[in-house]
Amino acid sequence: MGRRLDYQLVGTNLNGVNAFFVRKDLAKDLFIEPATAENLYNPARYYLRYVNGHPARYCLAVQNENFGMLDYKPNCDAIPLEGFHAEETLSDGLKFQLMSGKHAKILVRNMEKVALPYFLPNGAAQNLSLTITSEVMDAATIPVQTNGLIEMTFPPSEEPWEVELELSRTFTDAQGKIFGLAIIFEVR
16 A cells, blocks of 8 residues: 555564555655565564663664664574564474575674574575674674574673674575575574
């Protein structure tokens, strides 16, 4: 309906229940691109709660960096920022998120060492590599196995780190869904 009325999806709210549209002639290049449902998706977050006493930078109402999201995911060393499909669950209860393309961003808790488990849903890791970059670490390219760990080391900090992931190629399932690695964010 938005396209028919010449409106563009520009965002969704944090708890995943509202989508926001702006007329295309007003939106121009002011919002995140690509403006797709996958890129702007926010899952239902029933666990959101008000956390009193944190600095304004971490307040979800006024912050831009998503730093506060780590407060709401205490069992996660990192959270997805962009470039991921919605969270899925395996039959054994393991939760993961598939990269929705070659590029993705994650926010890593302020820890010196982080190891995120991953796996390839299709099991085919032939000549596949992952490049990891951040403003505080040199770019590292690692070979991708059928399953393994994305290991990162950071200098001590009070702030979380934004990390970019680039996969050498993606896959497409039978329904046409493009995906990359499946990353397990809840590891503690």
